[in-house]
Amino acid sequence: MSEYPAAPDGLDEDGARAELIRLRDSIDNIDAAVIHMLAERFKCTQQVGRLKAAHRLPAADPAREGRQIERLRELAAKAKLDPAFAEKFLTFIIAEVIRHHETIAADAADAEDTASVNGARTR
C-alpha cells in the first residue's frame, strides 16, 4: 500500500507533471495557430476599414454583427464550445476591429483635409 492515496486519475506526481507538459505543449501549438489566424483576420479587416473609409461607409455594421454572432454560436455548439463564450469572443474581436476602423477613418479624414488645403494653395 502506498503512503498516500492515489489521485482519482491514478497518476502519481511524475505522471501528472508529464501529462501537464503534454497538454500545455498542445495549448501552445493551438495558441500559435490562433495568433496567426488572427493576424490574417486583421489584414482582412484593415482592408475592410480602408474600403469603408474610401467609400464613407459607417465603421460599425450591427446587422452584419448579428449574423456573425448567430453563425459563430451555431458553429461553437457543434464543436462543443460554449456558445456564450463564442459570442463574447467575437464581441471582443469586433471591439478591436472598430477601434482600428475609426483610426483609419480619422487618418483618411486628416489626409483629405491636408489635400484640400494643398489643393486650395495651388489653385
Add this chain to the structure above:
Amino acid sequence: MSEYPAAPDGLDEDGARAELIRLRDSIDNIDAAVIHMLAERFKCTQQVGRLKAAHRLPAADPAREGRQIERLRELAAKAKLDPAFAEKFLTFIIAEVIRHHETIAADAADAEDTASVNGARTR
C-alpha cells in the same frame, strides 16, 4: 467624366460592394477556423483542470502565464499583429479558463464531500 469623383481606391459602388463581400467571406472562414481551434484548446484546458483538481494544484499559474504572454507577443510581432492585442487576447482566454478550472475544482470538492459522507454512512 463621371458625375461623382472616384473613391481613392478607384472602385465604384458595385466594385466596393463586391470587394467587401470577398473580404467578409475570408473573415467568416477565419472565424470558423478560430472557433474550432478554441474548442480544441478548451478540451486541453478542461483536461488540465481535471488534472489540477485531482492533484490539488492551484487553478492559476502566474509564472506559466508570464511565459505564454511573452511568447505570444513575439509570435504576434513576427506575424505583424499588435503584440498588445495578442496579450489582451490571451488574458481574455485565460480568464475564461480559470473560471472553468474553479468550477471543476468546486465540483471535485463537492464530489469528495459526498463520497466522505457516503463513506461514513457505510462504515
